[in-house]
Amino acid sequence: MNLRAYSGYFRDNAKLLASSSGGGATALSEAVIRQGGLVFGACYSPDFRTAEFACAENIADLDKLKGSKYIPTEKRIFHDGEYKPLWPVVAEKLQSGRLVLFTGLGCDVAALKSYIASKGISADNLFTADLICYGPVIHEVHAQYIDSLERKYKSRITSFTARRKIQGWTPSYIFAEFESGQKFCERLYGTDYGAAFKAYSRECCYQCQFKGASHVSDITLGDFWGLTPEMDGYNPGGVSVFLVHNENGERLMRMIDAQEFHISPADPEFVIAHNSKYHTCMKKPADYASFLDDLKTIGLHAAMVKRSGGILRYYARKYIPRRISRLLKAILK
Numbered sequence: 182m183n184l185r186a187y188s189g190y191f192r193d194n195a196k197l198l199a200s201s202s203g204g205g206a207t208a209l210s211e212a213v214i215r216q217g218g219l220v221f222g223a224c225y226s227p228d229f230r231t232a233e234f235a236c237a238e239n240i241a242d243l244d245k246l247k248g249s250k251y252i253p254t255e256k257r258i259f260h261d262g263e264y265k266p267l268w269p270v271v272a273e274k275l276q277s278g279r280l281v282l283f284t285g286l287g288c289d290v291a292a293l294k295s296y297i298a299s300k301g302i303s304a305d306n307l308f309t310a311d312l313i314c315y316g317p318v319i320h321e322v323h324a325q326y327i328d329s330l331e332r333k334y335k336s337r338i339t340s341f342t343a344r345r346k347i348q349g350w351t352p353s354y355i356f357a358e359f360e361s362g363q364k365f366c367e368r369l370y371g372t373d374y375g376a377a378f379k380a381y382s383r384e385c386c387y388q389c390q391f392k393g394a395s396h397v398s399d400i401t402l403g404d405f406w407g408l409t410p411e412m413d414g415y416n417p418g419g420v421s422v423f424l425v426h427n428e429n430g431e432r433l434m435r436m437i438d439a440q441e442f443h444i445s446p447a448d449p450e451f452v453i454a455h456n457s458k459y460h461t462c463m464k465k466p467a468d469y470a471s472f473l474d475d476l477k478t479i480g481l482h483a484a485m486v487k488r489s490g491g492i493l494r495y496y497a498r499k500y501i502p503r504r505i506s507r508l509l510k511a512i513l514k
């Protein structure tokens with residue numbers, strides 16, 4: 182089947198704002214749950230320092246899967262009162278005969294498929310959706326950032342997201358809430374976290390094997406970048422894009438409740454042209470090894486200040502809006 186594309190978003194604004202893009206992953210998940218199936222997806226660990234998997238059996242369970250976790254997941258799941266390796270739990274649910282939707286990154290879907298094939302388990306009840314993947318930031322960046330917030334606010338984090346919608350779909354904000362009731366909110370790309378996310382991923386992500394025609398899922402989901410307000414299908418609260426690879430993916434798309442979720446056909450070439458990470462990897466920065474060293478020795482904040490060229494430039498970049506900073510540079514030239 183040729184690649185097909187759709188765009189979509191939740192019609193209900195509160196539901197739309199709870200998801201990272203248009204809520205496409207949640208719409209697919211709700212569809213499978215309504216058919217009596219269950220959904221595996223990524224959530225933060227209780228201390229927010231790592232990400233892991235959870236299994237949603239009902240619509241309310243989907244809340245913790247919503248939102249992009251920009252870190253690699255541990256392949257474990259809290260199931261029946263204890264942590265277990267992920268793949269055997271997914272396999273067990275598949276063998277029980279229920280419909281299963283697995284949502285993850287491209288390499289997660291490939292690992293699941295290879296596990297069930299190695300055990301001779303049928304994939305007839307399995308739907309898979311992966312995300313267009315820039316590459317998650319290395320885990321130590323995230324863990325140090327959470328540590329620094331908890332130190333600063335002298336309280337434990339009770340919720341965290343790097344994709345809070347404050348003014349709508351973009352820009353993304355980091356938003357955290359604390360036991361003390363305090364809240365933290367800052368533009369993602371003005372933080373050390375956002376700056377590190379742009380460049381520092383795992384070695385394997387700079388040579389990802391699951392791009393372009395090598396996606397192995399039924400559907401690849403992402404942000405519909407390139408869509409502008411005057412174009413059909415735009416929503417200021419966020420729009421998802423679905424790239425459908427096979428008939429199983431089409432079957433899953435037809436299960437979405439169109440009363441709740443607005444879907445329109447899209448041009449796959451346009452989608453891919455505006456989302457380079459569908460087919461290309463991020464480039465490994467020249468200072469990768471020294472960044473890893475700095476993370477260990479001087480910590481995330483000092484490592485990012487050093488890479489900005491000193492404290493003055495660091496704060497100028499953080500607080501002077503990009504447009505004004507470009508204008509200042511042009512005047513100084």
Ligand SMILES: Cc1cc2nc3c(=O)[nH]c(=O)nc-3n(C[C@H](O)[C@H](O)[C@H](O)COP(=O)(O)OP(=O)(O)OC[C@H]3O[C@@H](n4cnc5c(N)ncnc54)[C@H](O)[C@@H]3O)c2cc1C
Binds near residue numbers: 199202224284318406
């Ligand atoms: C590391 C990373 C890099 C990304 N890079 C891009 C990009 O370059 N371009 C682009 O268009 N989109 C990218 N995305 C996807 C985008 O951020 C949204 O996650 C995606 O569009 C789904 O949004 P939604 O509104 O449909 O999902 P929501 O309703 O918000 O649900 C989120 C879904 O994402 C899954 N998920 C979240 N974090 C992870 C994770 N770490 N590992 C596995 N599954 C996870 C959950 O299981 C859930 O199904 C990236 C996501 C991640 C996690």
Ligand code: SF4
Binds near residue numbers: 286288316386387390
């Ligand atoms: S870039 Fe590729 S290898 Fe890295 S997390 Fe994404 S899908 Fe997996």
